[in-house]
Amino acid sequence: MEEKKWKIGDSEELIRVQEISKTFHLSAKQQKLEHSTAKTKIAVNQVSFCVNRGEVFGLLGPNGAGKTTTLRMLATLIRPDSGDAVLSGSSVVTQPEEVRRKIGFLTSELKLEDFFTPDYLYDFFSELYGIPTDRRDTRKRMLFARFGIQEFAQVRVRDLSTGMKQKVSLVISLVQDPEIIIFDEPTNGLDILTAKVVTDFLLDLKEQGKTIIISTHIFSLVEKICDRVGIIINGRMVACEDLRTLCGDKSLEDRFFEIYEAVNGEDENHDK
Numbered sequence: 179m180e181e182k183k184w185k186i187g188d189s190e191e192l193i194r195v196q197e198i199s200k201t202f203h204l205s206a207k208q209q210k211l212e213h214s215t216a217k218t219k220i221a222v223n224q225v226s227f228c229v230n231r232g233e234v235f236g237l238l239g240p241n242g243a244g245k246t247t248t249l250r251m252l253a254t255l256i257r258p259d260s261g262d263a264v265l266s267g268s269s270v271v272t273q274p275e276e277v278r279r280k281i282g283f284l285t286s287e288l289k290l291e292d293f294f295t296p297d298y299l300y301d302f303f304s305e306l307y308g309i310p311t312d313r314r315d316t317r318k319r320m321l322f323a324r325f326g327i328q329e330f331a332q333v334r335v336r337d338l339s340t341g342m343k344q345k346v347s348l349v350i351s352l353v354q355d356p357e358i359i360i361f362d363e364p365t366n367g368l369d370i371l372t373a374k375v376v377t378d379f380l381l382d383l384k385e386q387g388k389t390i391i392i393s394t395h396i397f398s399l400v401e402k403i404c405d406r407v408g409i410i411i412n413g414r415m416v417a418c419e420d421l422r423t424l425c426g427d428k429s430l431e432d433r434f435f436e437i438y439e440a441v442n443g444e445d446e447n448h449d450k
């Protein structure tokens with residue numbers, strides 16, 4: 179089947195997210211945590227955005243805004259209640275297996291099995307993707323060298339540092355050399371040295387022409403690597419623009435707080 183593609187000027191649209199929404203039922207414990215008596219929470223509310231091939235798109239927002247839920251729907255880990263997203267011609271709703279073959283997904287919450295070694299896990303995930311042994315070994319050597327994993331290749335995950343675990347997770351999320359990479363808070367919890375290795379790697383991926391969506395609350399990371407930014411607050415996409423257009427002559431941080439205050443003011447007036 180011919181893949182559906184949209185053209186905007188010279189750029190090819192690779193990802194189109196159309197009004198995706200997700201509501202969760204809240205347990206009594208969650209209601210307590212949310213300081214709410216509501217039995218449901220709209221985590222993502224009709225979010226739409228597009229990403230062109232080769233672009234880095236940053237999803238920025240405060241805690242609980244809906245970033246992770248959005249990315250988990252794009253990665254087909256959870257199904258949208260309504261709306262759809264098409265990634266390189268495949269729908270997350272009707273063609274989730276196809277989507278999974280095209281993406282690499284990394285979350286800071288990814289738990290690697292403690293008992294296994296990076297070497298074993300890399301081979302295991304490569305096999306799941308049906309990658310031939312010679313290609314697997316060449317790529318593994320390159321990625322392990324890049325992240326300094328070689329000397330820990332035979333060390334069990336339980337004995338690795340947090341930073342090394344995160345680097346191993348990142349490498350494993352990319353075994354199949356995907357054209358689309360989705361990273362949920364890629365530098366979360368990392369020390370500054372490891373965070374820099376990850377940021378530099380993201381810049382390399384960008385240079386290679388990969389299409390990347392990252393979620394973060396780190397303004398400097400967005401300013402460094404993103405072409406476009408979506409700001410998500412209370413489950414709604416409240417701004418979505420080219421980084422330069424969004425910021426004008428202001429810093430991203432200043433613009434973010436301007437938008438945040440405007441949206442919160444609006445929501446408060448609405449609640450009255």
Ligand SMILES: Nc1ncnc2c1ncn2[C@@H]1O[C@H](COP(=O)(O)OP(=O)(O)OP(=O)(O)O)[C@@H](O)[C@H]1O
Pocket residue numbers: 202203204208212219220221239240241242243244245246247248
């Ligand atoms: N499985 C779930 N069950 C119930 N509520 C959930 C679930 N997952 C997320 N939520 C709620 O949905 C809202 C959005 O959460 P989400 O994790 O998507 O936000 P986020 O922007 O990624 O936040 P953070 O930056 O803290 O990771 C939050 O109020 C969260 O508590």
